[in-house]
Amino acid sequence: MATQADRHDAEKAQAPIPSRPLPEANNLPYDHDRHPDSSPWSSRIRSFERALLKYNIETRGIQRVEDHEKHRITWRAYLQVFVLWTSINLAINNVTLGMLGPAVYELSFTDSSVCASLGALLGSIPVAWIATWGPLSGIRTMVWGRYAMGWYPSKLIVILNIVVMLGYALLVAIIGGQVLSAVSPNGSMSVVVGIIIVSVITWGVTCFGISVFHYYERFAWIPQLIVYSILFGVSAKHFDLTGQSVGDGRTVAGNRLSFFSICVSAAITYSGLGMDFFVYWPQSTSRWLIFTMTLLGLVLSFTFAFVLGAGVASGIYTSQNYMEAWTNSQGGSGSGALLVAAYAPLGTFGKFCAVIAALGGIANMIPPTYSSGVDFQMLGRHLAKAPRVIWNTIGVVIYTVCALAGRNSLAVIFTNFLALMGYWVAIWVAILLEEFLIFRKANSINYDWYVWDDRKKLPIGIAALIAFLIGWAGAILCMAQVWYIGPIAALVGEWGADMGNYVGFLWASLVFPPLRWYELRRMKR
Numbered sequence: 001m002a003t004q005a006d007r008h009d010a011e012k013a014q015a016p017i018p019s020r021p022l023p024e025a026n027n028l029p030y031d032h033d034r035h036p037d038s039s040p041w042s043s044r045i046r047s048f049e050r051a052l053l054k055y056n057i058e059t060r061g062i063q064r065v066e067d068h069e070k071h072r073i074t075w076r077a078y079l080q081v082f083v084l085w086t087s088i089n090l091a092i093n094n095v096t097l098g099m100l101g102p103a104v105y106e107l108s109f110t111d112s113s114v115c116a117s118l119g120a121l122l123g124s125i126p127v128a129w130i131a132t133w134g135p136l137s138g139i140r141t142m143v144w145g146r147y148a149m150g151w152y153p154s155k156l157i158v159i160l161n162i163v164v165m166l167g168y169a170l171l172v173a174i175i176g177g178q179v180l181s182a183v184s185p186n187g188s189m190s191v192v193v194g195i196i197i198v199s200v201i202t203w204g205v206t207c208f209g210i211s212v213f214h215y216y217e218r219f220a221w222i223p224q225l226i227v228y229s230i231l232f233g234v235s236a237k238h239f240d241l242t243g244q245s246v247g248d249g250r251t252v253a254g255n256r257l258s259f260f261s262i263c264v265s266a267a268i269t270y271s272g273l274g275m276d277f278f279v280y281w282p283q284s285t286s287r288w289l290i291f292t293m294t295l296l297g298l299v300l301s302f303t304f305a306f307v308l309g310a311g312v313a314s315g316i317y318t319s320q321n322y323m324e325a326w327t328n329s330q331g332g333s334g335s336g337a338l339l340v341a342a343y344a345p346l347g348t349f350g351k352f353c354a355v356i357a358a359l360g361g362i363a364n365m366i367p368p369t370y371s372s373g374v375d376f377q378m379l380g381r382h383l384a385k386a387p388r389v390i391w392n393t394i395g396v397v398i399y400t401v402c403a404l405a406g407r408n409s410l411a412v413i414f415t416n417f418l419a420l421m422g423y424w425v426a427i428w429v430a431i432l433l434e435e436f437l438i439f440r441k442a443n444s445i446n447y448d449w450y451v452w453d454d455r456k457k458l459p460i461g462i463a464a465l466i467a468f469l470i471g472w473a474g475a476i477l478c479m480a481q482v483w484y485i486g487p488i489a490a491l492v493g494e495w496g497a498d499m500g501n502y503v504g505f506l507w508a509s510l511v512f513p514p515l516r517w518y519e520l521r522r523m524k525r
Helices: 004-012 040-054 075-089 092-103 109-131 133-137 153-183 191-208 210-238 249-272 287-317 320-329 336-346 348-360 362-379 381-385 388-405 410-439 462-478 500-523
Strands: none
Touching: 075 210, 075 287, 075 362, 092 109, 092 153, 092 249, 092 287, 092 336, 092 348, 092 362, 109 133, 109 249, 109 287, 109 410, 133 287, 153 191, 153 249, 153 336, 153 348, 153 362, 153 388, 153 410, 153 462, 191 210, 191 348, 191 362, 191 388, 210 287, 210 336, 210 348, 210 362, 249 287, 249 410, 249 500, 287 320, 287 336, 320 336, 336 348, 348 362, 362 381, 362 388, 410 462, 410 500, 462 500
16 A cells, blocks of 8 residues: 555656646546445436536535646735635624624723724634645545544534534625615515525525635625725714723623624634635645735734724714614614614615625625535535535525524524634634644644545544533533523623633643543554
8 A cells, every 4th residue: 555655756746737627527526436336316416416517516525636636826826815815704794793892792992893803813813724724635624624533523513513604604694684674665675585685696606616706705805895995984973982891890801801702703613614715726835825815814804894893883872873773673674774874874875885785795605605515515425425516505595594584683693603603613723733733743744635534544533522522511611691601701790701712722722632642542543
């Protein structure tokens, strides 16, 4: 059997990387030769895949992209990394998230802006690091997780990641639907219709795959930057720049930490898809440039959106129109009504800007929808046989139905869902980081990318699973949610302080190394 070094040498000796689309056989999402199946069902799937290829629809799923299959890149590709993350996050849901600081946690504009900016920075660092592994490995993010979590425990992570991805798309669908409803004449368009519109457009883009996805995101940031700059200009006079955070010192400290944690969670959850968009890039790609451009794109776009949202929401305390829009929104059209109120001085043009902002959320829905389609394939070999476009369609149906059901509870979903989902990602990142630094000796050559789908050569995953569960125990003790405040979190202020991300990360970091050392000693893998 060839060694890893032999394989590495063979890869380097291959022909130059083609710049054109891959041959049809290599584009298939499931390795039928590796897992032969002569059933009629399998034959129909392969026929369907080839039919999709005729329409230039990406059919590749979790299968590794070999180095000879990858595309050439130029310096403009690195700029595209920055543009990609900027387009994704310069979105209406992040503006709405920034509103939670003044409107829900009763923080001042200054406190909200500082917490949001620092939270975006902290949460973006793991995403930028994980993104660098896409070109190097050629595998998807959740597949890479197998190298630390093992074959079966990684399926739990995949399920959680699917929930996160579809949950984010759900939130954006609700916000987009609310805004479209609010700007329609006399509310003639219901929130239901608005949700369906943004979901259908998202489905159309994700069906065509990574090429159309990158092309869409290349330009999506332009109208968003324009309409949000206009929003800054028209609403800035209502920003409450002198107001103070509400509550005693301990309560304010707890609210600051909780809002900071939500902003961390909003960013760090992209860790579960950070590699997915760069698997077609060659191994020679500069990891430092990928890291830097990803970090800049994430932090700048998050900060812009969060601070804008905090500023608009602070206007609740200075503008009667803003207060009425926010108060009335709780019963129907949601926080989208506050954005519409901010644009109101511009008349019809303001409504047009609000529509552009609502449709701009599609750029934020596309990445999680795309990645969830790949993640579904990791749950079983039979599921991996179904093309990615099928799972994308199922994902869109799921979050559209859930969005329709929860369209009147946006603030509750935001404050509970985002923080709760951030816990597991922080714990997972801790395990991945220690696996690389300690047990792979901080050297990527110690990963054998050829065993990505070989259960017998991947780690058992018992150590990672135990560390993950212990990390969750710490997170539960330190979480602060509307429906539950952990005993440790309750010690801070009137409403507690959400420390689940940090305690979960720390506890998992402490127990994983000895458990993994014992697992390696006994299992040899």
